Amino acid sequence: MQKNELIAFILIGIILVVWMYINQPVPQPTKKIAKDTLNSFVAKQDSSSLPTYSQNISTKKEDNIIEKKTNKPERILTIETEKAYYEFTTKGAKIKKVFIKGHKNWYSLKDDKAPYYQKYVQLIKNTKEGELGIEFLTNEGKLFSDEEYDYNLNFPFGYYKINPKDSLSLIFELKLSNDKIIRKIFTLKSDSYLLKTKFEFIGLKDFINGLNYELVWKNGINNVEHNSYDEATYSNASVYAGDEQIIIDETSFNKKVKKEMNGAIDWVAIRNKYFTIALAPTEKNPNYGVFIEGKVYPLPDEGKYKIFSARIKTPIQKFNKFDNQFDLYIGPIQYDELKVHGKNFEKIVDFGSFFGLRIIIRPISEYVLLPLFKFLNSFISNFGLVIIIVSLIVKIALHPLSASSLKSMKKMSALQPKINELREKYKDDPQKMNQEMMKLYSTYGINPMGGCLPLLLQMPILIALWSLFNMSIEIRQQPFILWITNLSEPDVIFSLPFKIPLINIKDISGLALGLGITMFIQQKMSVKDPSQQSLVYIMPIMFTILFMNFPSGLNLYYFMFNIFSIAQQYYITKFGKEVELKPIEKKKSGFWQKLMEAAEKNAELQRQARKKKK
Numbered sequence: 001m002q003k004n005e006l007i008a009f010i011l012i013g014i015i016l017v018v019w020m021y022i023n024q025p026v027p028q029p030t031k032k033i034a035k036d037t038l039n040s041f042v043a044k045q046d047s048s049s050l051p052t053y054s055q056n057i058s059t060k061k062e063d064n065i066i067e068k069k070t071n072k073p074e075r076i077l078t079i080e081t082e083k084a085y086y087e088f089t090t091k092g093a094k095i096k097k098v099f100i101k102g103h104k105n106w107y108s109l110k111d112d113k114a115p116y117y118q119k120y121v122q123l124i125k126n127t128k129e130g131e132l133g134i135e136f137l138t139n140e141g142k143l144f145s146d147e148e149y150d151y152n153l154n155f156p157f158g159y160y161k162i163n164p165k166d167s168l169s170l171i172f173e174l175k176l177s178n179d180k181i182i183r184k185i186f187t188l189k190s191d192s193y194l195l196k197t198k199f200e201f202i203g204l205k206d207f208i209n210g211l212n213y214e215l216v217w218k219n220g221i222n223n224v225e226h227n228s229y230d231e232a233t234y235s236n237a238s239v240y241a242g243d244e245q246i247i248i249d250e251t252s253f254n255k256k257v258k259k260e261m262n263g264a265i266d267w268v269a270i271r272n273k274y275f276t277i278a279l280a281p282t283e284k285n286p287n288y289g290v291f292i293e294g295k296v297y298p299l300p301d302e303g304k305y306k307i308f309s310a311r312i313k314t315p316i317q318k319f320n321k322f323d324n325q326f327d328l329y330i331g332p333i334q335y336d337e338l339k340v341h342g343k344n345f346e347k348i349v350d351f352g353s354f355f356g357l358r359i360i361i362r363p364i365s366e367y368v369l370l371p372l373f374k375f376l377n378s379f380i381s382n383f384g385l386v387i388i389i390v391s392l393i394v395k396i397a398l399h400p401l402s403a404s405s406l407k408s409m410k411k412m413s414a415l416q417p418k419i420n421e422l423r424e425k426y427k428d429d430p431q432k433m434n435q436e437m438m439k440l441y442s443t444y445g446i447n448p449m450g451g452c453l454p455l456l457l458q459m460p461i462l463i464a465l466w467s468l469f470n471m472s473i474e475i476r477q478q479p480f481i482l483w484i485t486n487l488s489e490p491d492v493i494f495s496l497p498f499k500i501p502l503i504n505i506k507d508i509s510g511l512a513l514g515l516g517i518t519m520f521i522q523q524k525m526s527v528k529d530p531s532q533q534s535l536v537y538i539m540p541i542m543f544t545i546l547f548m549n550f551p552s553g554l555n556l557y558y559f560m561f562n563i564f565s566i567a568q569q570y571y572i573t574k575f576g577k578e579v580e581l582k583p584i585e586k587k588k589s590g591f592w593q594k595l596m597e598a599a600e601k602n603a604e605l606q607r608q609a610r611k612k613k614k
Contacts, residue, residue: 076088090151091148181204258292275331279329333349352463369390
């Protein structure tokens with residue numbers, strides 16, 4: 001490995017280390033935060049600090065709000081589908097709870113006999129009031145909010161299960177007077193996470209002040225993962241409009257982020273790491289608008305959570321009866337489940353980026369890696385085995401690039417004695433030395449960066465795989481073998497009684513250690529120059545520390561990729577053809593020939609300039 005190659009490899013390593021450091025999850029809390037502890041902590045937060053701001057509705061004193069409210073006891077209706085359990089409340093005709101089947105809570109992972117309300121993740125954060133309220137200004141300038149109004153329902157209360165492939169419509173009705181009526185209609189299909197929602201207004205065209213009302217989702221999406229910090233890292237809100245996704249996020253504690261947009265929108269979504277709530281109007285209307293506000297809150301033991309509120313400004317029609325319809329998705333961030341609805345919901349899936357370059361990474365994941373992953377999983381149920389096979393397939397696919405890199409490195413190694421001669425001969429004339437080295441490379445047809453370029457070309461694929469295995473809901477809570485019981489979390493083999501200073505690590509990952517060992521072997525096989533032996537130890541140690549808190553599915557992939565790389569390198573070194581340095585026929589149009597000529601011309605101009613000065 002030569003000096004130029006060494007510098008390039010170091011730069012590539014620095015880029016990877018910085019990128020992985022940015023994307024590194026923090027260690028899991030030292031103490032497990034129980035579900036009731038988390039809820040009580042959230043409840044103790046100052047309610048005035050929660051996002052309730054609206055630029056489109058004026059907030060007036062309590063005595064200025066419409067007083068026609070009922071004191072009837074809240075009534076709950078539970079609907080079971082093939083996908084989820086839904087709880088609706090008559091107070092504001094809101095969705096109070098949504099339990100997603102097949103996706104367990106971390107604290108009840110091993111309890112298969114637990115009731116659904118303990119077993120499955122529940123995505124509505126504001127379970128006291130529910131979500132999806134209506135707010136507007138009356139023609140008297142008063143604020144109307146339906147959250148404390150009791151709606152009537154066309155369905156018996158209690159529990160109801162929708163048969164497979166059937167659907168059910170729930171009609172909630174609020175009579176403000178004999179001629180003023182608001183209806184909320186929810187249509188559920190048993191085999192879908194999507195709810196068809198319809199908001200009807202009768203006799204309100206002169207009661208609503210202005211040209212719009214607001215649909216309000218106050219408190220975002222619930223926290224459902226053990227590692228709250230990692231979950232919050234991937235939590236955000238986003239708006240899709242004009243074929244572009246605008247992501248609204250905040251990372252600093254107790255600092256609000258606000259975003260207002262006006263015009264036609266495709267959807268508004270709030271997400272955590274694996275689940276999302278998305279609301280999409282069924283019509284393209286330039287009079288829509290959206291206001292989003294978010295804030296980050298700290299939790300005990302280095303945890304955190306985010307709350308995003310969304311208000312959709314919805315246009316009204318100046319008719320006695322008008323309605324607006326929306327598609328409401330509450331469920332997993334699963335590519336096929338989102339794409340089937342034809343709303344561009346699949347854009348919610350975050351395939352990652354490399355310093356903001358999503359346009360490079362997304363197509364690789366969306367059209368190559370994800371289909372491969374799903375194809376293998378169609379007949380291999382163990383996701384750990386799928387990851388190993390994917391790593392082997394990727395290694396085979398990248399073999400030409402890897403072989404080219406190894407071959408170029410061997411050529412450079414064979415050329416090293418001649419390079420050392422030139423360095424010694426022209427040590428007092430760097431320009432002449434560089435010129436002669438260019439000639440040397442050109443004579444033997446060697447690209448000095450040939451060992452690095454293949455690595456650079458591989459990086460988009462490796463980064464795409466990074467994001468796929470780090471954020472794919474398919475591997476959430478999936479076991480592999482032995483101590484690896486959850487591919488979406490670190491595979492901790494033991495915990496230290498203290499945190500290691502500076503690097504803040506307490507839990508030791510078995511796969512991260514294996515990754516470091518295999519990287520050390522790779523470095524030992526590649527680095528032959530005694531002056532560069534420090535790299536053999538530095539890089540494996542750095543990557544071991546970085547990968548210590550990553551999900552075991554991700555670490556399993558890179559560990560196996562290193563194993564296959566070692567085997568490939570051993571085979572090429574042991575059984576590959578010996579590199580023979582032979583002068584090649586010069587091509588006048590060749591890149592290195594042109595570069596050499598340019599270097600000669602530049603050197604000649606500099607010599608002439610020095611002569612003139614004399």
